[in-house]
Amino acid sequence: xxxxxxxxxxxxxxxxxxxxxxxxxxxxxxxxxxxxxxxxxxxxxxxxxxxxxxxxxxxxxxxxxxxxxxxxxxxxxxxxxxxxxxxxxxxxxxxxxxxxxxxxxxxxxxxxxxxxxxxxxxxxxxxxxxxxxxxxxxxxxxxxxxxxxxxxxxxxxxxxxxxxxxxxxxxxxxxxxxxxxxxxxxxxxxxxxxxxxxxxxxxxxxxxxxxxxxxxxxxxxxxxxxxxxxxxxxxxxxxxxxxxxxxxxxx
Amino acid sequence: xxxxxxxxxxxxxxxxxxxxxxxxxxxxxxxxxxxxxxxxxxxxxxxxxxxxxxxxxxxxxxxxxxxxxxxxxxxxxxxxxxxxxxxxxxxxxxxxxxxxxxxxxxxxxxxxxxxxxxxxxxxxxxxxxxxxxxxxxxxxxxxxxxxxxxxxxxxxxxxxxxxxxxxxxxxxxxxxxxxxxxxxxxxxxxxxxxxxxxxxxxxxxxxxxxxxxxxxxxxxxxxxxxxxxxxxxxxxxxxxxxxxxxxxxxxxxxxxxxxxxxxxxxxxxxxxxxxxxxxxxxxxxxxxxxxxxxxxxxxxxxxxxxxxxxxxxxxxxxxxxxxxxxxxxxxxxxxxxxxxxxxxxxxxxxxxxxxxxxxxxxxxxxxxxxxxxxxxxxxxxxxxxxxxxxxxxxxxxxxxxxxxxxxxxxxxxxxxxxxxxxxxxxxxxxxxxx
Numbered sequence: 001x002x003x004x005x006x007x008x009x010x011x012x013x014x015x016x017x018x019x020x021x022x023x024x025x026x027x028x029x030x031x032x033x034x035x036x037x038x039x040x041x042x043x044x045x046x047x048x049x050x051x052x053x054x055x056x057x058x059x060x061x062x063x064x065x066x067x068x069x070x071x072x073x074x075x076x077x078x079x080x081x082x083x084x085x086x087x088x089x090x091x092x093x094x095x096x097x098x099x100x101x102x103x104x105x106x107x108x109x110x111x112x113x114x115x116x117x118x119x120x121x122x123x124x125x126x127x128x129x130x131x132x133x134x135x136x137x138x139x140x141x142x143x144x145x146x147x148x149x150x151x152x153x154x155x156x157x158x159x160x161x162x163x164x165x166x167x168x169x170x171x172x173x174x175x176x177x178x179x180x181x182x183x184x185x186x187x188x189x190x191x192x193x194x195x196x197x198x199x200x201x202x203x204x205x206x207x208x209x210x211x212x213x214x215x216x217x218x219x220x221x222x223x224x225x226x227x228x229x230x231x232x233x234x235x236x237x238x239x240x241x242x243x244x245x246x247x248x249x250x251x
Numbered sequence: 252x253x254x255x256x257x258x259x260x261x262x263x264x265x266x267x268x269x270x271x272x273x274x275x276x277x278x279x280x281x282x283x284x285x286x287x288x289x290x291x292x293x294x295x296x297x298x299x300x301x302x303x304x305x306x307x308x309x310x311x312x313x314x315x316x317x318x319x320x321x322x323x324x325x326x327x328x329x330x331x332x333x334x335x336x337x338x339x340x341x342x343x344x345x346x347x348x349x350x351x352x353x354x355x356x357x358x359x360x361x362x363x364x365x366x367x368x369x370x371x372x373x374x375x376x377x378x379x380x381x382x383x384x385x386x387x388x389x390x391x392x393x394x395x396x397x398x399x400x401x402x403x404x405x406x407x408x409x410x411x412x413x414x415x416x417x418x419x420x421x422x423x424x425x426x427x428x429x430x431x432x433x434x435x436x437x438x439x440x441x442x443x444x445x446x447x448x449x450x451x452x453x454x455x456x457x458x459x460x461x462x463x464x465x466x467x468x469x470x471x472x473x474x475x476x477x478x479x480x481x482x483x484x485x486x487x488x489x490x491x492x493x494x495x496x497x498x499x500x501x502x503x504x505x506x507x508x509x510x511x512x513x514x515x516x517x518x519x520x521x522x523x524x525x526x527x528x529x530x531x532x533x534x535x536x537x538x539x540x541x542x543x544x545x546x547x548x549x550x551x552x553x554x555x556x557x558x559x560x561x562x563x564x565x566x567x568x569x570x571x572x573x574x575x576x577x578x579x580x581x582x583x584x585x586x587x588x589x590x591x592x593x594x595x596x597x598x599x600x601x602x603x604x605x606x607x608x609x610x611x612x613x614x615x616x617x618x619x620x621x622x623x624x625x626x627x628x629x630x631x632x633x634x635x636x637x638x639x640x641x642x643x644x645x646x647x648x649x650x651x652x653x654x655x656x657x658x659x660x661x662x663x664x665x666x667x668x669x670x671x672x673x674x675x676x677x678x679x680x681x682x683x684x685x
Contacts, residue, residue: 018273018314042276043274046275049318049319053318053321054342200255207314
């Protein structure tokens with residue numbers, strides 16, 4: 001495919017997440033060819049029907065439990081071969097683990113790290129080779145502002161996301177000369193089923209606001225997108241607080 | 252949606268727990284052991300407490316926003332209950348279809364449009380929203396679901412249209428659409444001298460025009476009561492390109508004191524109504540149907556106390572005159588009234604508001620008991636003539652008024668899901684013994 005040609009082949013991992021659904025809708029042009037991957041077949045069907053109703057795009061779905069790392073090579077092959085390549089890969093799956101649970105159980109802590117960090121690193125490692133060979137495309141990874149600094153309230157989730165931030169930074173460096181764009185997305189507080197238990201305030205954004213920022217980031221080949229943008233400022237300030245002060249805060 | 256859950260009038264305030272329903276295949280988030288009551292919540296565009304459930308649980312359905320199917324040849328659309336009319340229009344208009352009935356804002360969900368059996372400027376020709384509903388699926392608190400239509404579970408179907416969300420959660424609905432040849436309307440705006448002129452223009456126009464509505468200046472002196480603008484329109488025939496819409500405005504925060512007062516409004520009305528001549532022009536669909544959507548969060552203009560909207564329907568012009576006279580005498584600051592003649596197409600809902608007659612809608616800033624007393628007085632006028640007040644806009648009608656306006660309420664109450672309730676319902680039907 002020549003540079004500048006419309007990017008129409010999408011692979012969306014964690015396609016039933018609220019943010020993934022909102023982004024996919026925005027990118028589902030009539031000539032798009034979309035591969036959706038998620039754990040629940042029932043939900044995948046609903047998302048696929050929605051996309052097919054919104055545009056004349058082509059949609060294929062694969063059911064997969066992404067915690068099963070050994071299934072990844074086959075999953076990646078299936079996705080890649082569905083439409084013979086990929087222009088935009090979006091990795092959006094994740095869970096918000098119970099921090100207290102993670103503090104009292106090694107098993108819970110490692111499981112949370114597996115889902116939010118290791119499984120994405122595994123997928124990216126396999127996809128990266130394909131993208132490198134293809135010589136173009138965008139890889140979009142949903143990290144989080146929680147990965148910018150460890151806080152007592154969610155440092156297991158945060159450290160898994162921090163791993164993604166650093167991993168994608170390195171991957172971006174590796175693929176920069178190869179024509180492949182890597183976008184690290186750091187959403188702030190987003191009103192989704194994952195955060196249903198939280199009290200909402202003025203800093204909260206809708207999945208569609210985050211999706212708009214992601215779509216713009218893809219279009220303009222940005223490296224790191226905070227969504228909404230003001231989180232860049234907030235996190236800048238939070239990162240500047242000296243550790244000896246920060247350790248006494250209650251964030 | 253983020254922030255606290257409130258209704259569009261920002262009165263009354265309410266405290267809720269919030270649960271989410273994001274998939275139509277999921278069970279309702281209603282635990283068997285708890286005894287709190289539940290109510291689905293979409294965009295919160297009901298004005299009063301019909302969409303609130305103080306002390307109870309709201310089920311946020313805004314992520315229930317997927318399309319299911321769209322038959323572009325027959326104009327039949329099926330989508331989930333939390334899809335907004337805005338999302339529907341974005342999908343169907345480029346394919347040459349439009350909503351057969353639309354209210355004055357596109358920021359409502361289809362579930363809300365059904366639950367309030369909303370109406371629009373074409374009521375005289377088209378009836379209300381429920382008339383275009385083919386079928387829907389309702390989830391009940393006991394875990395069961397009902398697929399209903401005119402032919403299947405038709406009683407639940409009729410109870411859910413205009414049923415204020417009390418019969419369960421509308422998971423998805425299928426509606427008929429209307430063919431349009433363009434996204435434009437040919438609109439006439441005609442200065443109106445008084446109420447008689449309104450009646451005359453309505454009678455003339457309702458035959459020839461798909462849409463009619465009028466705005467009247469409530470601050471006009473008694474001799475020109477009913478002064479205002481009569482607006483009528485038909486869909487334009489030629490297909491023209493979608494006009495680029497100017498970026499809308501937004502009221503960014505609530506002002507400590509409302510800028511809407513007698514002086515500013517009198518000045519506005521004078522400018523708006525006095526300088527107008529008859530204008531005929533082509534307008535795009537959004538600016539004709541949804542003029543206020545252009546100003547996001549306009550409800551904040553009423554300041555921290557919020558406002559009340561009052562919409563009633565009365566059978567005769569003389570009763571409408573009594574309503575307008577009462578408001579003018581009190582000088583309670585509704586500055587603009589929206590007036591329309593409802594046609595005789597009957598609504599399908601057991602509790603639907605639209606019925607043959609004349610309807611008027613007014614905004615009142617909430618000024619405490621003086622505002623509430625005035626509205627009670629208006630209720631008496633409406634009671635005497637067997638009219639009705641619109642629950643979607645109400646935050647204060649008495650149980651006596653409600654039972655008079657909606658004589659089917661007792662039959663309706665047998666269809667209410669035992670775990671569902673709302674602030675509105677507890678207020679108007681709170682005493683089960685009488």
